[in-house]
Amino acid sequence: MDIVLHAVGGYDEVGRNMTCLEIGDEAVIIDMGLYLDRYVPLQDDEEKLTYQKLVQEDAIPNDGSISHLRKKIKAIILSHAHLDHIGAVRWMASRYNCPILSTPYTIEILKKMKQNKSFELKNKLITINPNSTYRISKNIGVEFIHVTHSIIQASMVNISLPQGNILYSLDYKFDNHPIVGSKTNKKRLKQLAKENVIALILDSTNAEEEKKTFSESVAKEMLRDVLLGMETEGHAIIVTTFASHIARLKSIFDMGKQLGREIVFVGRSLNDYIGAAEKLKFVNFSKNAEMIKSTFGAKKKLKEMHENREKYMIVATGGQGEPNATMSKMVNGEIPFTILPEDFIVFACGVIPTPTIQANRKILEHKLHNRKARMLKDIHVSGHASREDLRDLIKIVSPDIIIPAHGNMQKLASAATLASEMGYRLGKDVYLLQNGQNVTIE
């Protein structure tokens, strides 16, 4: 029974992740993501976007390379709820007559997306708990191995076959002191090595970073240093981060409490991700904080915050400079809360390393400079494994072959170089693939 790995998306860029594993006369898809860099500029016309248009603009994976497999696909498996892994489900999943499998949080986010955007999703949604398995067919099993990342209930997806295992490691880090949830299930990964890992699909995002990615606890201490240690009195504090980063939001929330400020979360996506996390009892912010879904309907509250800015800590969306998010609206004076000189703008996030997003963020920073705000950038640790964490994962699972993914050629090549340092040989047991290519796994 031949196994063929099809690199559909995310092998030329950081985004639109999608991998297809063809196993004899069956196949599964892992992840179906957006390329945010290409998607964000199209968002103004969101209602008009079609599958064809998005493929043409490279905003979603081009699944033309696996169109001959359409009838073989038995499942769409989602590793975690980040948009670069699930954001294309809206336009693509119904093209496949199979269920979608993922952990409860990811399924909850999908349901919210469906509600908000009112799109049709024909696929059955199947919820599988972290560290649990599910049998897709006689020959194919799937296991969601819990990992730490920058979103809750992220998993490495292990596809178990009669020949052995194929481990998909996008996205993970080895956080020894997570803020929410438990550590990466290393015990299971060690066991897996004994059960034979045929192939490892490796997260190459930070393969060039020669370090270990620090724990989320480090980000918490950075936040503490800034928020509790600086001369913030009399000024607004606005913290921005990824809406999906529940652990980071918890640290921000805790600091706001210690400061004695009223905490207000502003933005639709923050409300969605927090709502899903509260439903699953990971956090309980809304009991002690105000949630503003839309700035449009909250003019009175925004005005009151503008006038009594020293009493509030605002948590806002838009740290990547997204033109439609709260941060941009504030700095552009489009809502009744504007930024004044010496207000604190805390970027509890990095910048996604793609051209449009980097440019948007630069524009936002420029406008903040013009308003004479105090900027605290990079109060952040990554959710992705760095080079030395990648080395640890390779050591732990000792795969027969390695296929770098989640990056452009430079990042994938860097992961391949690491593998070659560890005795793997390019073209023999390390494969560099680009979108649309495939490799037969012996």
Ligand SMILES: [Zn+2]
């Ligand atoms: Zn992710």
